[in-house]
Amino acid sequence: MTESHDASPGASVSSSTTSLDASSAESSVAPQQVAEPLVVLTDVDKYFGQLHVLQNINLTIGKGEVVVVIGPSGSGKSTLCRAINRLETIQSGSITIDGKEMPEEGKGLAKLRADVGMVFQSFNLFAHKTILENVTLGPVKVRKKSPAEARRRGLELLTRVGIEAQADKYPAQLSGGQQQRVAIARALAMDPKVILFDEPTSALDPEMVNEVLDVMVDLARQGMTMVVVTHEMGFARKAANRVVFMADGQITEEADPETFFTAPKTARAKDFLSKILTH
Amino acid sequence: MDALRTLLSEYDVLAAFWMTIKLAVLSAIGSLIIGTVVAVCRVSPVAVLQWFGLTYVTLVRNTPLTLIVFFCAFGMSNTLGLTLAPTIIENNFRWGVVALSIYHASFVAEALRSGINTVPQGQAEAARALGLAFMPTLSTIILPQAFRGAIAPLGNTLIALTKNTTVVATIGVAEAAYVMRSMLEFNISLLYAIFIIMAAGFVILTLPVGIFFTYLSRKLTVQR
Ligand SMILES: Nc1ncnc2c1ncn2[C@@H]1O[C@H](COP(=O)(O)OP(=O)(O)O)[C@@H](O)[C@H]1O
Ligand SMILES: [Mg+2]
Numbered sequence: 001m002t003e004s005h006d007a008s009p010g011a012s013v014s015s016s017t018t019s020l021d022a023s024s025a026e027s028s029v030a031p032q033q034v035a036e037p038l039v040v041l042t043d044v045d046k047y048f049g050q051l052h053v054l055q056n057i058n059l060t061i062g063k064g065e066v067v068v069v070i071g072p073s074g075s076g077k078s079t080l081c082r083a084i085n086r087l088e089t090i091q092s093g094s095i096t097i098d099g100k101e102m103p104e105e106g107k108g109l110a111k112l113r114a115d116v117g118m119v120f121q122s123f124n125l126f127a128h129k130t131i132l133e134n135v136t137l138g139p140v141k142v143r144k145k146s147p148a149e150a151r152r153r154g155l156e157l158l159t160r161v162g163i164e165a166q167a168d169k170y171p172a173q174l175s176g177g178q179q180q181r182v183a184i185a186r187a188l189a190m191d192p193k194v195i196l197f198d199e200p201t202s203a204l205d206p207e208m209v210n211e212v213l214d215v216m217v218d219l220a221r222q223g224m225t226m227v228v229v230t231h232e233m234g235f236a237r238k239a240a241n242r243v244v245f246m247a248d249g250q251i252t253e254e255a256d257p258e259t260f261f262t263a264p265k266t267a268r269a270k271d272f273l274s275k276i277l278t279h
Numbered sequence: 280m281d282a283l284r285t286l287l288s289e290y291d292v293l294a295a296f297w298m299t300i301k302l303a304v305l306s307a308i309g310s311l312i313i314g315t316v317v318a319v320c321r322v323s324p325v326a327v328l329q330w331f332g333l334t335y336v337t338l339v340r341n342t343p344l345t346l347i348v349f350f351c352a353f354g355m356s357n358t359l360g361l362t363l364a365p366t367i368i369e370n371n372f373r374w375g376v377v378a379l380s381i382y383h384a385s386f387v388a389e390a391l392r393s394g395i396n397t398v399p400q401g402q403a404e405a406a407r408a409l410g411l412a413f414m415p416t417l418s419t420i421i422l423p424q425a426f427r428g429a430i431a432p433l434g435n436t437l438i439a440l441t442k443n444t445t446v447v448a449t450i451g452v453a454e455a456a457y458v459m460r461s462m463l464e465f466n467i468s469l470l471y472a473i474f475i476i477m478a479a480g481f482v483i484l485t486l487p488v489g490i491f492f493t494y495l496s497r498k499l500t501v502q503r
Pocket of ligand 1: 048051053071072073074075076077078079080
């Protein structure tokens with residue numbers, strides 16, 4: 001275990017977040033945990049044509065850590081998430097999951113992706129499959145579990161997110177909040193090492209936001225490693241260990257939620273916070 | 280009326296339509312298989328396969344069916360000696376099925392591709408995020424939804440296919456149009472009666488196909 005820790009290139013580079021010691025006291029990162037790094041981004045650059053969407057990103061996410069990514073629209077938050085499970089390729093730098101570099105397209109990539117859950121803004125439940133089938137498809141097809149075992153575990157997860165009564169319905173028959181909770185159950189069914197959430201509540205009617213956030217807070221309490229793109233400050237305060245602020249493709253500020261929301265350092269973050277606070 | 284009755288006893292119209300049905304069903308299966316493969320090539324990330332898919336559709340769709348049927352029967356079978364069956368009749372029948380399958384596959388491929396375009400990008404992304412590779416994503420998530428979205432154009436293709444089976448009369452397969460021509464040759468006085476019988480026969484064949492596909496498209500439409 002320690003070997004993979006030392007071998008991983010990110011471990012030494014972005015030490016500010018994980019191997020924090022007393023001497024770097026001015027860092028605002030929550031110091032309570034010295035977790036093993038799970039997701040390590042090192043000098044990541046990504047272009048869309050001329051557009052430099054991710055600029056020299058260095059970020060380390062420890063096991064069990066909950067990181068909230070916040071920032072103006074178009075700053076590259078979705079691209080960051082999608083790069084982590086390689087739905088987007090990067091031009092330079094490296095991204096490792098539990099010490100292993102994301103391989104090129106192919107079997108190896110599919111296998112590593114199975115360890116990285118993803119919850120999308122638009123839910124993306126499989127429209128032609130029932131709720132239960134949505135949750136059992138991955139375990140059966142990718143993890144090669146028996147259908148009976150996948151079904152048992154699927155129902156258990158649906159119960160956990162409060163959707164067990166809808167197991168035989170189709171996604172379109174559920175409300176947005178219910179669909180998103182199913183999407184979370186679908187990700188959990190793979191027993192992922194980390195789950196990425198890309199604005200999971202942005203497409204929801206206001207009265208459904210909390211039912212989804214509650215599930216996410218529970219997950220965070222149970223020690224799931226999570227990267228969450230969201231502007232929900234309540235969630236960040238309750239569940240996040242760290243807030244990462246992105247602007248124009250760069251991480252410009254990192255702090256624990258309380259520090260970030262009450263005393264942001266950069267003008268950009270202050271400006272952004274004043275905008276989301278006013279409504 | 281008597282003349283017509285005699286005529287119908289001389290020619291086996293039912294057997295002719297049975298031949299039409301066999302041609303249509305086998306070619307439908309063939310064109311669905313080939314068409315699916317071509318459509319998959321067109322959406323695959325591999326440039327060579329994309330090129331193959333596009334070339335196939337462009338070439339085949341713009342070639343007259345008669346030409347393809349002749350090419351199969353005379354080019355492949357007679358000249359190159361590629362026979363698919365020992366007897367001439369059975370051989371021509373099989374090459375007819377091959378020609379019909381190849382031709383209609385181009386339409387099936389286009390229908391399916393339009394169906395694939397109706398499937399939101401997020402469906403494939405969710406599947407890939409679960410760790411499904413390209414082929415399983417295609418076969419379990421994309422194609423099942425694409426077929427549902429393509430049912431109307433697929434139905435039209437199958438109806439056109441049923442009627443297009445008449446083209447293989449030109450290579451001597453004794454299907455409906457072939458028998459009709461023989462009947463007309465010696466009974467030109469019964470022209471209208473024969474026409475009506477044949478037209479009615481095709482309507483009886485294609486109408487259920489249309490109704491079935493309308494039913495399917497209602498039943499299988501993917502709610503979003
Ligand atoms: N597939 C794409 N092709 C070209 N540009 C893109 C693509 N996806 C996103 N972008 C651009 O990249 C920038 C960052 O996008 P995104 O990561 O979605 O930002 P955010 O999620 O923070 O709103 C935006 O300017 C967006 O227009
Ligand atoms: Mg976004």
